[in-house]
Amino acid sequence: xAGPSLTIFFLSLLFxxxxxxxxxxxxxxLPEVRNISALPQSNYGRGGLAHTTVAGSLLHGLKEVEVxxxxxxxxSGTPIHRHSCEEVFVVLKGSGTLYLAPASxxxxxxxxxxxxxxxxxxxxxxxxxxxxxxxxxxHEDLQVLVVISRPPVKVFTYENWFVPHAAxxxxxxxxxxxxxxxxxxxxxxxx
Amino acid sequence: xAGPSLTIFFLSLLFxxxxxxxxxxxxxxLPEVRNISALPQSNYGRGGLAHTTVAGSLLHGLKEVEVxxxxxxxxSGTPIHRHSCEEVFVVLKGSGTLYLAPASxxxxxxxxxxxxxxxxxxxxxxxxxxxxxxxxxxHEDLQVLVVISRPPVKVFTYENWFVPHAAxxxxxxxxxxxxxxxxxxxxxxxx
Numbered sequence: 001x002a003g004p005s006l007t008i009f010f011l012s013l014l015f016x017x018x019x020x021x022x023x024x025x026x027x028x029x030l031p032e033v034r035n036i037s038a039l040p041q042s043n044y045g046r047g048g049l050a051h052t053t054v055a056g057s058l059l060h061g062l063k064e065v066e067v068x069x070x071x072x073x074x075x076s077g078t079p080i081h082r083h084s085c086e087e088v089f090v091v092l093k094g095s096g097t098l099y100l101a102p103a104s105x106x107x108x109x110x111x112x113x114x115x116x117x118x119x120x121x122x123x124x125x126x127x128x129x130x131x132x133x134x135x136x137x138x139h140e141d142l143q144v145l146v147v148i149s150r151p152p153v154k155v156f157t158y159e160n161w162f163v164p165h166a167a168x169x170x171x172x173x174x175x176x177x178x179x180x181x182x183x184x185x186x187x188x189x190x191x
Numbered sequence: 192x193a194g195p196s197l198t199i200f201f202l203s204l205l206f207x208x209x210x211x212x213x214x215x216x217x218x219x220x221l222p223e224v225r226n227i228s229a230l231p232q233s234n235y236g237r238g239g240l241a242h243t244t245v246a247g248s249l250l251h252g253l254k255e256v257e258v259x260x261x262x263x264x265x266x267s268g269t270p271i272h273r274h275s276c277e278e279v280f281v282v283l284k285g286s287g288t289l290y291l292a293p294a295s296x297x298x299x300x301x302x303x304x305x306x307x308x309x310x311x312x313x314x315x316x317x318x319x320x321x322x323x324x325x326x327x328x329x330h331e332d333l334q335v336l337v338v339i340s341r342p343p344v345k346v347f348t349y350e351n352w353f354v355p356h357a358a359x360x361x362x363x364x365x366x367x368x369x370x371x372x373x374x375x376x377x378x379x380x381x382x
Contacts, residue, residue: 033289033306033314036281054313055279055338062315064277064340065256086255088246090227090336098224115224122245123224124253145281147246147338149255 025180027061044175048076057151058180066151077134085150094142216371218252235366239267248342249371257342268325276341285333
């Protein structure tokens with residue numbers, strides 16, 4: 001009886017693996033209320049980052065908004081980047097610095113303004129303004145909730161603040177959407 | 192010298208009152224990074240509620256998303272309602288119950304499904320699904336961050352789950368937008 005039992009066991013395993021594979025990017029079968037601590041978390045190969053898609057377009061079927069939980073270890077942060085969607089930050093823990101350069105500055109972002117950010121603070125990034133959020137506090141993690149409109153996000157990154165807007169590099173789909181959104185035509189740059 | 196000084200004092204007072212009046216619903220002059228604890232909070236005449244617009248369309252110039260911080264004391268909650276925008280909740284503290292009735296149920300919401308919600312959980316409300324969030328934990332406050340799309344919110348409320356969709360009552364502008372959005376034509380019902 002060992003043979004058939006083992007076959008059934010492996011067939012079941014295959015079945016459940018197939019379900020889990022299919023549901024990774026599917027809204028079907030997800031519980032309505034989800035424990036954020038139990039959601040997938042990854043650094044997507046970016047040192048110092050822990051990203052969780054709390055409510056996502058590709059993962060959870062949202063079309064107009066998306067919510068992320070991100071933790072940056074001391075010294076880490078986002079790239080300098082812009083996107084043609086609105087973004088709101090709520091700082092849950094830690095502190096750091098927001099660098100913000102209005103997109104209208106000449107042909108490149110230019111020297112950004114610097115703002116201190118802190119636990120229980122909020123700020124938003126206007127559409128297409130180049131910005132960077134960094135954990136500039138060497139003693140603790142910076143944890144933020146991030147809200148974006150027009151998901152999935154299409155990010156243009158800059159190597160520095162003086163790279164022309166036209167030379168910013170498109171990263172689409174972004175790391176956390178890559179598994180669920182392949183072979184999509186790249187979006188048009190709006191700048 | 193008392194006369195001119197007093198005149199100048201009252202003129203200055205008038206000037207600052209005028210500025211403060213003008214900036215209540217204006218994005219101008221607001222700091223880029225805001226302390227959430229220092230933002231206006233009110234219950235808008237609704238017992239058990241404390242509402243703060245963390246990032247708003249009328250208050251902060253957002254066009255696509257809005258973020259609120261809401262605290263419900265034990266026994267309190269939202270009305271039964273629906274809106275033609277997406278909504279994401281992140282539960283920060285406490286616990287409670289989500290009541291959710293898909294809008295497609297016949298001509299009225301009908302008996303809702305019930306879900307336990309808890310600290311560090313998240314859920315979202317599909318467009319036009321009637322729902323209610325209540326603090327059903329008698330021992331502590333329920334605190335949630337709420338994200339909506341398509342601000343300012345246009346809410347249709349129900350006295351109970353069996354009121355026909357067509358008889359739901361429009362509340363627009365909603366309490367926290369009333370001061371900044373008067374004399375706007377009511378939106379069209381999408382159901």
